[in-house]
Amino acid sequence: MSYKPISEIGEFGLIERLSKITAPSAKKRPELLEGIGDDCAVWQLGESEVQVVTTDLLTEHVHFDLLTTPMHHLGSKAISVNVSDICAMNAFPDYALISIAVPPKMPVEMVEELYRGIEHAASAYGLAIAGGDTSSSPSGLFISVSMTGRTTPEQLALRKGAALGDLICVTGTLGGSTAGLHLLQRERATMIEQMRNNEPYNKEVMAELQEYAEAIRCHLLPEARIDIIDFFSEEGIVPTAMIDISDGLVADLGHLCRRSGVGAHIDESRIPVLPEARAVAEEFQQDAFDWALTGGEDYQLLFTLPKSQYDLVAAHRDITVIGEITEKEEGMLLTDIFGMTIDMAEMKRGFDHFAG
Amino acid sequence: MSYKPISEIGEFGLIERLSKITAPSAKKRPELLEGIGDDCAVWQLGESEVQVVTTDLLTEHVHFDLLTTPMHHLGSKAISVNVSDICAMNAFPDYALISIAVPPKMPVEMVEELYRGIEHAASAYGLAIAGGDTSSSPSGLFISVSMTGRTTPEQLALRKGAALGDLICVTGTLGGSTAGLHLLQRERATMIEQMRNNEPYNKEVMAELQEYAEAIRCHLLPEARIDIIDFFSEEGIVPTAMIDISDGLVADLGHLCRRSGVGAHIDESRIPVLPEARAVAEEFQQDAFDWALTGGEDYQLLFTLPKSQYDLVAAHRDITVIGEITEKEEGMLLTDIFGMTIDMAEMKRGFDHFAG
Numbered sequence: 001m002s003y004k005p006i007s008e009i010g011e012f013g014l015i016e017r018l019s020k021i022t023a024p025s026a027k028k029r030p031e032l033l034e035g036i037g038d039d040c041a042v043w044q045l046g047e048s049e050v051q052v053v054t055t056d057l058l059t060e061h062v063h064f065d066l067l068t069t070p071m072h073h074l075g076s077k078a079i080s081v082n083v084s085d086i087c088a089m090n091a092f093p094d095y096a097l098i099s100i101a102v103p104p105k106m107p108v109e110m111v112e113e114l115y116r117g118i119e120h121a122a123s124a125y126g127l128a129i130a131g132g133d134t135s136s137s138p139s140g141l142f143i144s145v146s147m148t149g150r151t152t153p154e155q156l157a158l159r160k161g162a163a164l165g166d167l168i169c170v171t172g173t174l175g176g177s178t179a180g181l182h183l184l185q186r187e188r189a190t191m192i193e194q195m196r197n198n199e200p201y202n203k204e205v206m207a208e209l210q211e212y213a214e215a216i217r218c219h220l221l222p223e224a225r226i227d228i229i230d231f232f233s234e235e236g237i238v239p240t241a242m243i244d245i246s247d248g249l250v251a252d253l254g255h256l257c258r259r260s261g262v263g264a265h266i267d268e269s270r271i272p273v274l275p276e277a278r279a280v281a282e283e284f285q286q287d288a289f290d291w292a293l294t295g296g297e298d299y300q301l302l303f304t305l306p307k308s309q310y311d312l313v314a315a316h317r318d319i320t321v322i323g324e325i326t327e328k329e330e331g332m333l334l335t336d337i338f339g340m341t342i343d344m345a346e347m348k349r350g351f352d353h354f355a356g
Numbered sequence: 357m358s359y360k361p362i363s364e365i366g367e368f369g370l371i372e373r374l375s376k377i378t379a380p381s382a383k384k385r386p387e388l389l390e391g392i393g394d395d396c397a398v399w400q401l402g403e404s405e406v407q408v409v410t411t412d413l414l415t416e417h418v419h420f421d422l423l424t425t426p427m428h429h430l431g432s433k434a435i436s437v438n439v440s441d442i443c444a445m446n447a448f449p450d451y452a453l454i455s456i457a458v459p460p461k462m463p464v465e466m467v468e469e470l471y472r473g474i475e476h477a478a479s480a481y482g483l484a485i486a487g488g489d490t491s492s493s494p495s496g497l498f499i500s501v502s503m504t505g506r507t508t509p510e511q512l513a514l515r516k517g518a519a520l521g522d523l524i525c526v527t528g529t530l531g532g533s534t535a536g537l538h539l540l541q542r543e544r545a546t547m548i549e550q551m552r553n554n555e556p557y558n559k560e561v562m563a564e565l566q567e568y569a570e571a572i573r574c575h576l577l578p579e580a581r582i583d584i585i586d587f588f589s590e591e592g593i594v595p596t597a598m599i600d601i602s603d604g605l606v607a608d609l610g611h612l613c614r615r616s617g618v619g620a621h622i623d624e625s626r627i628p629v630l631p632e633a634r635a636v637a638e639e640f641q642q643d644a645f646d647w648a649l650t651g652g653e654d655y656q657l658l659f660t661l662p663k664s665q666y667d668l669v670a671a672h673r674d675i676t677v678i679g680e681i682t683e684k685e686e687g688m689l690l691t692d693i694f695g696m697t698i699d700m701a702e703m704k705r706g707f708d709h710f711a712g
Binding site for chain 2: 003004005006007008009011014015017018021022024025026028029032035036040041043045046053054055056057058059060061062063094095097098099100101102104105106107108109110111112115116118119122123126127128129130131132133134135136137138139140142144146148
């Protein structure tokens, strides 16, 4: 009998195989409305409320690099990415539990700085840090955040629910996180080179980072769009489907379409690319549109709305309509800036942690 | 400025410093009844229910060793230790979210076996696996389990609440897990020695493990005492305080007394030591009482009850009264089998993950 390494089937292949194993226990709970397959697990809490719960495990050298990530920023981001999952359900966050595995030689002061970032973000989003677990780690820092949130059954938004003709909307701008990552990776390479040569730290690199502060901020300090959930709540808007953009616009739109059983047609010229990302992409001789479409980690919200509700979002300066939901058979199409129509299934998909 | 490595202040020192940082966000939520400092975080859910939530991060080489831990057992134990925390609140488990960080070269079949153990235990305890996260790990396997449970405000049991004169009770037997760990560590050393010498696997070691199957099972497959919570529920028993024994009887009784602001006096001769642990201890020339008192990982429940309720538990064959709650000023005392009274504060405390 031969064994298959996980890298051969990838992250989504693994999740599919594991979720089959745990399906029976989930099926026994009729209150469990959504298990594996959405941004959060969702269950009924009494008649008038649903609870949404999410968890994320951040791994050093996979999700972050301590050479270019200040601990305060890392703590804040660990909270924001989970709040973003809660927001993707059209819900508000309540409580978070934080577990960390830390190398015993790590200074206490560094861990405290991480927790100051955690607390800072928690306070900004109005959620409480309610507990957690600490353990030592033989190598590398691991941060696991679990977060609960609440909404009503009427306001709950899932990945499924998008219908033919619905508008496809996105919040904020895209591509900033990937631009920031490119800058930080270049800085990291320079730092390592300088350390190897025993050279003093090159301030020119730092100056360049200052120039692109917004892109760097997009990567190190993304903000969950709880302001949009507030706006939806005030205006009585309930998206027919919603997801947060963590894997990249194309990949996440793919998740939404697959779960909704629909197709999509988006217009590249309408995609809101962060202006600074264009400048950075030029410097790296890359395509800012590609970063916006497949880059990931922008933590904006992607949602669908009936056309009849266009007026409700049209006035919001931070929401852009980028396309329309089509029949499943039409697949996922993109009309590019030259008017060519491209099948998004052919494009590079989101990041796979297990890719070889 | 000099930095302090975590190993200098230990796990409890670290938790104390971190919980100070996150106190403000927790204080803003009046529904949060217990934050850091109990087996679970506890918050009010409407008027008639409280939710309890716990999280545990299990780290390879720290909490488990894959050389002597079958994946199915590991999955089951990851669930049981969290259910045990839920039981310690006198609550029943509802949902669990599982996050894993796995080396990409690990066979998919191993991860599936882990999840079969997870699902098997979830099903036995009547809880549902509702979601999770997967990530690659540069080195070692990490398993993070978050679990929710529910009870009523009237039935909730905390670490605080033990009162002068209350009986101190413990479920099941103690020392088994430490006995099992000793056997497994010896087996591991033998296996490594044989691998180094290219020798075939020594079946005599295996035969010896069979002989002590119960101790091994206590370590690899502990069961959360949900049967006791069922019993409490049927009999209308609400412990004045409760904790599960994960750090060791002395350490966990210490947590309970500190939170309750009381002292304790226990009688060594009444402590229910697993008979097999005595045999194993003899073989290792160690003291089975010491394993029962300070060994940890037995996942039994330690709770207090008013003396007037003695009759309710006296008939239960798996509950033993081991002592009595005293004034805080009297400290934590143990009368040993020779009639000598010992201050438990002088005894070796529970396991510290960060100890140097």
